Amino acid sequence: MRLLAFIWFLAVLLQAFSKNLIILDYHLNIKYIATHLCVNRNHPELHCEGKCFLKKELEKDQRRNPAGVPAGKSAPDVPFCDCHFRLLAPVLDSQPFQFLHFVPFYLTGIHNRIFHPPAMC
Template sequence: MNKIIIVLVLALFLKPILPVIDYVVNYDYISKVLCENKSKPQLKCNGKCHLMKELAKASNDDKPLNSDKKNTFSQETELLFCNEITDIFVAQIYFYSKKPTQCTYSNLYSHLMSNSVFHPPTSFFSIS
């Protein structure tokens, strides 16, 4: 099953390259027989005109059929759902005055000021 999928994927990826491979394999035949500009050697076409036609044909085959229609009509409809508001609730607002509360500020912050320089503890083990 996996081999079939791999073959199909490779075929899809290689389909646009097939005209180029055909051009390379049959270069002599295309440049001498199928080239449209073989009577004008100064253009140095060498069958590239045939290659361009084949590439255009391959790219047109890849387009979906709906992209060729120019008179497509599309209609968009926007659907909105609204709930009708039936009840209106008005909150009662009470105005009252607050009495200021008496509070005293107590500063509980303490700071220990020390003029001595901090020395880290000495280690018990010496590293040599």
């Protein structure tokens, strides 16, 4: 059961960070991508260095995992309460704000008889 939960957790993380993983893979393999996979590898004056391949991979990932609302649908309206809390205003303004509330500590005779330091011989 733990193994299944761990595999599911990794799958969710991989899907969530897929764009970051593509960029990391590009930076780790930039020399190989620039010399073998780049569309403009025969034109060094363009200084592409594999950025075209990175752009293609990011577009492919975007098509695979679309984010946001599809073009034909609109986002649902989220209700927003724009009400002012007028009932609480007089109560909050009438009481002074205190940072510290001091409670005096008094010992009674009962506590002194039960809890005391050990007697020294």
